[in-house]
Amino acid sequence: MAKYKLKEMKATRLGFGEALVEIGHQNPNLVVIGADVTGSVRTDLFKNAFPERFFSVGIAEQDMIGTAAGLAVAGKVPVASTYGEFATGRPYDQIRQSVAYSKLNVKICASHCGITVGPDGATHQALEDIALMRVLPNMIVLSPSDYIEAKKMIKAVINYNGPAYVRFFRDNTPVFNDENAPFEIGKSIELIDGNDVTIIACGIQVWESILAAEELSTEGVSVRVINMHTIKPIDKNGIIKAAKETGAIVTAEDHQIHGGLGSAVAEVLTQNYPVPQEFVAIKDKFGESGNGIELMKYYGISKDGIVDAVKKVLRRKSTEKMELKYEK
Amino acid sequence: MEKLNIEKLYEMARQLRRDVIKMLVISKSGHSGGPIGLAEIFSALYFNVLNIDPKNPKWVERDYFFLSAGHLAPVWYTALARAGYFPLDELATLRKLHSRLQGHPAPAHTHGAPGIEVASGSLGQGLSIAVGCALGLRLDAKKNRVYVLLGDGELNEGQIWEAAMTAAHHRVSNLTAIVDRNDCQIDNYTHVVMNLEPLVDKWKAFGWNVIECNGHSIEEFLDSVEKSKQCKDKPSVIIAKTFMGNNISFMHNNYKWHGVPPNEEQARQALSELSPTSFGDFIKFDWENN
Numbered sequence: 189m190a191k192y193k194l195k196e197m198k199a200t201r202l203g204f205g206e207a208l209v210e211i212g213h214q215n216p217n218l219v220v221i222g223a224d225v226t227g228s229v230r231t232d233l234f235k236n237a238f239p240e241r242f243f244s245v246g247i248a249e250q251d252m253i254g255t256a257a258g259l260a261v262a263g264k265v266p267v268a269s270t271y272g273e274f275a276t277g278r279p280y281d282q283i284r285q286s287v288a289y290s291k292l293n294v295k296i297c298a299s300h301c302g303i304t305v306g307p308d309g310a311t312h313q314a315l316e317d318i319a320l321m322r323v324l325p326n327m328i329v330l331s332p333s334d335y336i337e338a339k340k341m342i343k344a345v346i347n348y349n350g351p352a353y354v355r356f357f358r359d360n361t362p363v364f365n366d367e368n369a370p371f372e373i374g375k376s377i378e379l380i381d382g383n384d385v386t387i388i389a390c391g392i393q394v395w396e397s398i399l400a401a402e403e404l405s406t407e408g409v410s411v412r413v414i415n416m417h418t419i420k421p422i423d424k425n426g427i428i429k430a431a432k433e434t435g436a437i438v439t440a441e442d443h444q445i446h447g448g449l450g451s452a453v454a455e456v457l458t459q460n461y462p463v464p465q466e467f468v469a470i471k472d473k474f475g476e477s478g479n480g481i482e483l484m485k486y487y488g489i490s491k492d493g494i495v496d497a498v499k500k501v502l503r504r505k506s507t508e509k510m511e512l513k514y515e516k
Numbered sequence: 517m518e519k520l521n522i523e524k525l526y527e528m529a530r531q532l533r534r535d536v537i538k539m540l541v542i543s544k545s546g547h548s549g550g551p552i553g554l555a556e557i558f559s560a561l562y563f564n565v566l567n568i569d570p571k572n573p574k575w576v577e578r579d580y581f582f583l584s585a586g587h588l589a590p591v592w593y594t595a596l597a598r599a600g601y602f603p604l605d606e607l608a609t610l611r612k613l614h615s616r617l618q619g620h621p622a623p624a625h626t627h628g629a630p631g632i633e634v635a636s637g638s639l640g641q642g643l644s645i646a647v648g649c650a651l652g653l654r655l656d657a658k659k660n661r662v663y664v665l666l667g668d669g670e671l672n673e674g675q676i677w678e679a680a681m682t683a684a685h686h687r688v689s690n691l692t693a694i695v696d697r698n699d700c701q702i703d704n705y706t707h708v709v710m711n712l713e714p715l716v717d718k719w720k721a722f723g724w725n726v727i728e729c730n731g732h733s734i735e736e737f738l739d740s741v742e743k744s745k746q747c748k749d750k751p752s753v754i755i756a757k758t759f760m761g762n763n764i765s766f767m768h769n770n771y772k773w774h775g776v777p778p779n780e781e782q783a784r785q786a787l788s789e790l791s792p793t794s795f796g797d798f799i800k801f802d803w804e805n806n
């Protein structure tokens with residue numbers, strides 16, 4: 189174990205902003221739309237590098253999505269970016285009709301997602317964005333686990349032709365991914381091998397899952413950790429394989445329990461290879477102000493919450509097995 | 517509630533500024549510039565204009581106030597506390613876990629503070645809510661008046677203009693909207709991010725009674741509110757010209773102060789520019805003596 193070292197703390201949104209500039213040099217069709225939070229979502233880097241390819245729409249998220257759709261019709265590759273809640277909730281119908289249904293090449297890239305946005309409170313904590321985007325036909329949904337993966341992800345998403353939603357975070361978070369590891373949309377990454385149970389995580393919870401696996405290994409539990417960076421299209425084969433080989437699943441995400449990564453994984457399990465699953469997620473509640481780390485703990489989505497969920501699912505695994513035997 | 521005279525209202529405005537600085541230096545997170553620029557307007561609203569009973573926030577005869585631009589919460593919280601809605605020392609809990617003073621306002625019946633009717637923080641939604649409330653009150657032939665405060669950057673949101681049409685269409689005259697015209701938003705000056713001018717003509721064209729004033733002159737603001745009440749066939753909007761961070765030299769008219777708190781040294785500087793008042797601070801820091 190201990191394969192993953194914390195290299196430094198850096199924000200996924202910074203990886204996004206830097207990658208946009210790199211791609212901008214190669215792809216003259218890349219355009220960015222800003223809605224008065226460009227410094228926060230780090231599209232300011234692109235704005236400064238390519239001012240003629242940056243468009244400010246003011247604080248008008250619905251207009252931002254519509255403008256992006258029009259730019260896509262004109263052959264551009266538009267990146268529309270603001271905070272997660274205002275990128276998905278506010279312009280939902282514009283995304284549904286003008287982007288997803290119309291199947292236009294619009295990239296919705298949101299920062300400040302999840303409870304870790306912290307002190308701004310519930311209004312600014314996007315906790316339903318994965319669910320909202322995941323249910324839209326034609327839309328793909330991704331979330332990086334660190335700064336390095338954010339860069340690779342945005343490059344893959346710009347190369348992909350079609351509507352996409354990418355979810356970034358505000359805080360500086362642990363950087364641990366391998367620069368040279370391949371990245372493919374829809375192909376999950378097994379970070380740690382194990383046979384007793386699998387944790388499937390996305391975003392910040394990937395690192396928390398690594399910490400949980402390390403802690404549990406000292407108690408003799410062999411935990412597999414999968415980075416499910418693409419929530420849609422979800423890596424069905426990866427999930428089924430993990431279910432078959434470990435017999436128990438824990439999902440972990442900084443999102444509501446309904447409709448997010450956990451639901452996506454459950455949909456695969458129930459239809460293919462049902463095994464006990466526990467959900468580490470926000471339990472159908474709005475968030476509140478506080479600092480990010482404190483809130484992750486309070487809402488039970490940090491390492492400790494994941495460890496508890498693993499123990500619970502392992503108990504279910506053994507009792508449910510016994511019940512099955514008994515029925516026979 | 518007893519109304520303060522003009523002199524006291526100015527003194528209260530200075531106290532609200534001191535409170536905002538102190539709250540933010542404790543929370544280490546939050547919006548300084550907009551709230552500081554609104555001290556006169558909040559002093560005038562809560563200590564003269566609004567017909568309210570802070571000990572009975574749900575009093576049926578109350579005037580309704582909506583803060584559409586929820587990020588301006590710090591100055592609202594201090595005005596609410598000073599008016600008596602909740603204890604002054606609660607101001608030190610801004611943005612902390614389990615505080616009623618959420619980063620963006622939440623109503624008391626969720627986990628927010630008394631005096632708050634509806635959550636805000638997602639810009640552009642407050643005018644519709646105010647129009648709905650005004651329509652409801654009119655339906656019941658009630659005398660209560662509805663006030664709503666909007667940021668000027670917030671006017672970028674399309675919903676504002678949808679609500680502006682609804683209000684004019686239904687001749688909602690028991691409503692006064694106030695626009696904080698500080699020409700600042702997050703990314704830059706408002707005229708750089710998204711031009712709003714000619715703003716007065718826009719509101720007029722939408723069918724509103726438009727009143728312009730200097731938002732740092734309490735006399736002018738009170739006079740504007742009076743004028744808005746006199747208008748019986750249209751909704752009224754007061755376009756209050758303010759400066760972000762007004763009365764604090766290093767914040768004055770600087771959009772970079774939109775969303776950041778002062779550090780200790782900046783707080784010390786700011787407080788030295790705002791002399792103490794007879795209302796007294798809600799907290800005294802160790803470093804204030806030196």
Ligand SMILES: Cc1ncc(C[n+]2csc(CCOP(=O)(O)OP(=O)(O)O)c2C)c(N)n1
Pocket residue numbers: 223224225247249274278549550551585587637638639640666667668669670671696698700701702760774
């Ligand atoms: C729907 C929505 N989009 C974006 C934001 C982020 N945001 C918060 S305040 C702000 C700028 C508001 O400008 P203004 O209303 O002029 O307030 P001021 O900067 O003068 O305080 C922005 C873009 C938000 N809170 N809500």
Ligand SMILES: [Mg+2]
Pocket residue numbers: 667668669670696697698699700701706
């Ligand atoms: Mg403004």
